[in-house]
Amino acid sequence: MNKEDLIKKCIARKKDAQYLLYQQYAAQMLGLCYRYTKSLEDAEDVLQEGFIKVFTNIHQYKNEGELGGWIRRIMINTAITYINKHKRYKKEMINDDVLLHAVSEDNPEIKLEVQDIIETIRQLPGNYQIVFNLIAIEGYKYNEVCDLLKQNINTIRSQYSRARAMLIQDLKNNEVLNIKNNAKGI
Amino acid sequence: MQKEFEKNIEKKLSNFSIEPSPQIWEDIERALHPQRKDSGVFWWWFSLIGLISSFIIWQTILLTQHKANYNTTKVQLQKRDKNLAIPFNKKNATIIEKKKQTTLLPKLKENKTAGKKVAQKDFLTTRNIFPPNNNDDNLSVAITNNNRQVIEEKLVTPNVIADAEKIKMIDCNKKFIPSNISIKNPDSSTVQSNSYIPQKIIAKRKWFWTVNAGLLSVNTIFPGYSSAAGSNYNSGSTGAISPPQTTTNSSNPNKGFHLDAGVLVEQTINRHWSFLTGATYSYQQNNQPTGNRVDSSLGTSNYFFNTGKNNTVINYAHTIKIPFLLNYYINAIHNKNWYFFTGINTEFLLFNNWLIADNTRQLYFYNASLIKKFQLTTTFGLGIQFKNNVHATIEIEQGITPLYQFNNTNYFKQYFSAQIQFPIKYSAKK
Numbered sequence A: 001m002n003k004e005d006l007i008k009k010c011i012a013r014k015k016d017a018q019y020l021l022y023q024q025y026a027a028q029m030l031g032l033c034y035r036y037t038k039s040l041e042d043a044e045d046v047l048q049e050g051f052i053k054v055f056t057n058i059h060q061y062k063n064e065g066e067l068g069g070w071i072r073r074i075m076i077n078t079a080i081t082y083i084n085k086h087k088r089y090k091k092e093m094i095n096d097d098v099l100l101h102a103v104s105e106d107n108p109e110i111k112l113e114v115q116d117i118i119e120t121i122r123q124l125p126g127n128y129q130i131v132f133n134l135i136a137i138e139g140y141k142y143n144e145v146c147d148l149l150k151q152n153i154n155t156i157r158s159q160y161s162r163a164r165a166m167l168i169q170d171l172k173n174n175e176v177l178n179i180k181n182n183a184k185g186i
Numbered sequence B: 001m002q003k004e005f006e007k008n009i010e011k012k013l014s015n016f017s018i019e020p021s022p023q024i025w026e027d028i029e030r031a032l033h034p035q036r037k038d039s040g041v042f043w044w045w046f047s048l049i050g051l052i053s054s055f056i057i058w059q060t061i062l063l064t065q066h067k068a069n070y071n072t073t074k075v076q077l078q079k080r081d082k083n084l085a086i087p088f089n090k091k092n093a094t095i096i097e098k099k100k101q102t103t104l105l106p107k108l109k110e111n112k113t114a115g116k117k118v119a120q121k122d123f124l125t126t127r128n129i130f131p132p133n134n135n136d137d138n139l140s141v142a143i144t145n146n147n148r149q150v151i152e153e154k155l156v157t158p159n160v161i162a163d164a165e166k167i168k169m170i171d172c173n174k175k176f177i178p179s180n181i182s183i184k185n186p187d188s189s190t191v192q193s194n195s196y197i198p199q200k201i202i203a204k205r206k207w208f209w210t211v212n213a214g215l216l217s218v219n220t221i222f223p224g225y226s227s228a229a230g231s232n233y234n235s236g237s238t239g240a241i242s243p244p245q246t247t248t249n250s251s252n253p254n255k256g257f258h259l260d261a262g263v264l265v266e267q268t269i270n271r272h273w274s275f276l277t278g279a280t281y282s283y284q285q286n287n288q289p290t291g292n293r294v295d296s297s298l299g300t301s302n303y304f305f306n307t308g309k310n311n312t313v314i315n316y317a318h319t320i321k322i323p324f325l326l327n328y329y330i331n332a333i334h335n336k337n338w339y340f341f342t343g344i345n346t347e348f349l350l351f352n353n354w355l356i357a358d359n360t361r362q363l364y365f366y367n368a369s370l371i372k373k374f375q376l377t378t379t380f381g382l383g384i385q386f387k388n389n390v391h392a393t394i395e396i397e398q399g400i401t402p403l404y405q406f407n408n409t410n411y412f413k414q415y416f417s418a419q420i421q422f423p424i425k426y427s428a429k430k
Helices: A003-011 A015-036 A040-056 A067-085 A087-091 A114-122 A126-137 A142-149 A153-184 B004-013 B022-032 B035-084 B122-126 B158-173
Strands: B182-184 B190-192 B207-214 B218-222 B256-268 B273-289 B304-306 B312-329 B337-353 B364-366 B374-385 B391-399 B404-406 B409-423
Touching: A003 A015, A015 A040, A015 A067, A015 A114, A015 A126, A015 B022, A040 A067, A040 B022, A067 A126, A067 A142, A114 A126, A114 A153, A114 B004, A126 A142, A126 A153, A126 B004, A142 A153, B035 B337, B035 B374, B256 B312, B256 B409, B273 B337, B312 B374, B337 B391, B374 B409
Parallel strands: none
Antiparallel strands: B182 B190, B207 B256, B207 B409, B218 B409, B256 B273, B273 B312, B304 B364, B312 B337, B337 B374, B374 B391, B391 B409, B404 B409
């Protein structure tokens, strides 16, 4: 079944087509949701809500860009909505007036495994985690993030710089820890 | 924008994926195609209502037919009494009247030894209490219920008249007539009535206590949630169980215990219908299997609880219920009144502590603040009234307004219970 047929059948609410589409993108999208949330269960929640939105709005998709990119944007929007809705995430949001780390312009080489990098990103404070994911990984521009998060551009810049610095520091620490553990044979 | 560091990160994370659990697709599918389940329940209720309605219509037709018979008989009785102008009692048991037999009637037999002929009581024969009994020399019965021509000849003895009089008295007083009445003949043989005699009127009850107890009650939520297989909470971050552990299946906390008490009042509308209202206080409780840890304490906002291994939380709720019910009494079976009831209940939640299971995920619960304070429910049930005016009922209650809303889905209360109701005052007509 080609992409057009798949989309047409999904618009017609055919279960088998919906399942095919889900199978094609679910794992990748769960990986994305996992980066934005603090637990796998939350990521699964976002994935579920996101796919419901995908299937209910698939008629709005125009065959202009990649279907994967369109689904990805829906997942990101759903993740941000989910995080804003749940109070426990709000508690983790950091006031930018507090100086946490010095801003770093380093470009260190990352030697850690993917899982370790992701876990380190997920340890960032809530808003830093989102901003870093959007800018560094999804490739969003500052003004796009401003519109998405409804925040001032300077705040976004500041949050991204701090997030980056924190992450580099944490990665360095983890890398050192890994090296030490490897040396001890752990 | 992207520097070397970002490019490096993006490159490493571009193909990162996690295989989702099968439960997620099931939940998505359920959210996208919910109609089938809803329509199934709708047809189930529709069938139930149809069945009850059919039964009520059938009973009403029976009542109409019986009423027609009764009125015809009454007119005949009045006419006969007027013609006789003789008090109809035990002392005046003499030959009263002789009527000719019509061609439609079976041949009447005469008792030559006694040489007395009388007319039998029309009201008994028309009601088919005495079936034709050609073997009985002393009793000749002619019956036709179709054309209402009832003439009969038989020997009348004080016993026969006295017994018949008793039946008449019972009939006039509108009490329950047992279906096995027997009439003695002069030779001491008896004629059994094996015909169907509908009850005359329901025994009225007015004020009575209702005590609803039991382990029989079942509280469920619709749509319910089904437990997935044991999940592994091992992400190690906020919201996860540490150290990682495999959970066991949770179960739908649908079986509980409840205790209701209150006062109800019933007003009879006619011989079949009555209206019932009042107020009852209800305490419901069940044990909710959860886990050994919660991520948020009870009483905060609508947080969910990530729980691990099996543990138990006691759910409880206190409510005030005001019912508005219609009872439909069917004819007595074995001297007991059976009735259906249906109607609307208004329920006010006083306070509660009830974890709401997240139907999309196993072992996640929301706290009680989601539950609505006011609810409308509908009830269907079957009741039985015993001789001492104690009532026993079973009922199914279904929410009309949602118990709570979650993920744009309304969840409704479903409730099954058995009750016993004791009268405060008995006010049946004598």
